[in-house]
Amino acid sequence: xxxxxxxxxxxxxxxxxxxxxxxxxxxxxxxxxxxxxxxxxxxxxxxxxxxxxxxxxxxxxxxxxxxxxxxxxxxxxxxxxxxxxxxxxxxxxxxxxxxxxxxxxxxxxxxxxxxxxxxxxxxxxxxxxxxxxxxxxxxxxxxxxxxxxxxxxxxxxxxxxxxxxxxxxxxxxxxxxxxxxxxxxxxxxxxxxxxxxxxxxxxxxxxxxxxxxxxxxxxxxxxxxxxxxxxxxxxxxxxxxxxxxxxxxxxxxxxxxxxxxxxxxxxxxxxxxxxxxxxxxxxxxxxxxxxxxxxxxxxxxxxxxxxxxxxxxxxxxxxxxxxxxxxxxxxxxxxxxxxxxxxxxxxxxxxxxxxxxxxxxxxxxxxxxxxxxxxxxxxxxxxxxxxxxxxxxxxxxxxxxxxxxxxxxxxxxxxxxxxxxxxxxxxx
Numbered sequence: 001x002x003x004x005x006x007x008x009x010x011x012x013x014x015x016x017x018x019x020x021x022x023x024x025x026x027x028x029x030x031x032x033x034x035x036x037x038x039x040x041x042x043x044x045x046x047x048x049x050x051x052x053x054x055x056x057x058x059x060x061x062x063x064x065x066x067x068x069x070x071x072x073x074x075x076x077x078x079x080x081x082x083x084x085x086x087x088x089x090x091x092x093x094x095x096x097x098x099x100x101x102x103x104x105x106x107x108x109x110x111x112x113x114x115x116x117x118x119x120x121x122x123x124x125x126x127x128x129x130x131x132x133x134x135x136x137x138x139x140x141x142x143x144x145x146x147x148x149x150x151x152x153x154x155x156x157x158x159x160x161x162x163x164x165x166x167x168x169x170x171x172x173x174x175x176x177x178x179x180x181x182x183x184x185x186x187x188x189x190x191x192x193x194x195x196x197x198x199x200x201x202x203x204x205x206x207x208x209x210x211x212x213x214x215x216x217x218x219x220x221x222x223x224x225x226x227x228x229x230x231x232x233x234x235x236x237x238x239x240x241x242x243x244x245x246x247x248x249x250x251x252x253x254x255x256x257x258x259x260x261x262x263x264x265x266x267x268x269x270x271x272x273x274x275x276x277x278x279x280x281x282x283x284x285x286x287x288x289x290x291x292x293x294x295x296x297x298x299x300x301x302x303x304x305x306x307x308x309x310x311x312x313x314x315x316x317x318x319x320x321x322x323x324x325x326x327x328x329x330x331x332x333x334x335x336x337x338x339x340x341x342x343x344x345x346x347x348x349x350x351x352x353x354x355x356x357x358x359x360x361x362x363x364x365x366x367x368x369x370x371x372x373x374x375x376x377x378x379x380x381x382x383x384x385x386x387x388x389x390x391x392x393x394x395x396x397x398x399x400x401x402x403x404x405x406x407x408x409x410x411x412x413x414x415x416x417x418x419x420x421x422x423x424x425x426x427x428x
Contacts, residue, residue, distance in 0.1 A: 028364035030317025035368025104262035131227025147194030318404035325412035353413035361405025
């Protein structure tokens with residue numbers, strides 16, 4: 001019997017709301033926007049966090065990355081010192097010392113970066129020439145899409161061979177196969193033996209010379225021994241009447257360990273070792289696993305902030321529901337008096353008005369969930385951003401919308417139930 005009564009009350013509540021379709025629809029908008037914003041903002045935040053964490057993971061949780069850093073120059077410099085060689089950064093000795101003295105080292109990958117111009121016939125592009133070892137793709141996730149990568153034979157023989165990124169190959173060889181073609185860099189010709197596709201991590205590596213920190217899509221990979229023999233270790237920047245030269249042996253050393261646990265103990269050892277060979281801090285040590293933990297912590301804080309901001313919309317929507325329901329109680333005072341006179345109890349009146357507020361909030365919540373799922377898809381398509389709609393965000397947003405209906409509907413419902421039946425019947 002109670003179930004039939006409840007169904008009857010729900011039907012009556014829906015019928016009452018449909019009598020004022022426009023008002024009910026506008027009241028639901030606050031809940032719709034609130035639920036939609038909670039889901040959409042958390043989806044965008046989750047997507048951004050996912051990309052950041054994936055980028056850090058590609059650096060390798062069992063890796064330590066050491067990069068050369070140009071030390072700050074003196075603000076005032078006499079004319080006699082304008083012609084000088086700035087010698088800084090990592091060295092081959094650093095790489096050999098780490099390999100020989102640090103425990104649990106699996107692989108040491110050195111890297112040297114040179115700014116050059118690559119030419120093929122009349123086509124010319126500024127590029128980064130990256131001297132490295134054949135193990136590079138295994139440690140960075142670099143994908144070989146055509147031909148091959150560098151080999152240890154190339155390294156030992158200092159062969160003039162190179163591997164181009166796919167974007168560079170498309171510009172240099174728009175109508176022909178780049179493999180087995182020769183390109184010119186500096187005073188030497190290099191045979192193209194392969195094409196690779198870079199991830200976003202390779203594009204974010206530190207740059208050489210004045211472009212340090214910029215993103216360069218056109219990269220050329222050559223054996224480290226060939227880079228040293230063909231381009232030397234000194235970069236000369238000429239200006240009017242003077243020149244400045246920078247000597248950097250290695251721009252980056254990536255150290256891979258046998259296990260993740262070995263990374264934490266190796267960090268202080270590597271820093272101590274480098275301090276012995278470097279008078280100034282012309283290097284930085286990057287630990288991807290620490291960055292990953294920081295990113296996870298940042299993600300949690302970010303989601304809490306975004307969720308809190310979006311939840312304010314739900315509270316505003318709840319206030320709107322309360323306001324409308326209080327106005328509805330005033331309008332329907334005579335109806336309430338008639339129901340009380342016919343035998344309706346206080347809890348029947350409370351249930352009727354509470355059902356109406358819950359129907360508004362649940363209906364708005366369902367529509368908001370639909371929009372909240374669709375909007376991140378549109379954002380991903382238009383802005384080329386990754387968004388992730390998690391089930392927990394949908395459950396939380398929809399659950400809060402239902403709770404808002406109950407919390408903000410109790411007061412108007414109780415106000416309606418407390419009306420004096422005699423006074424209610426006299427109301428015009």
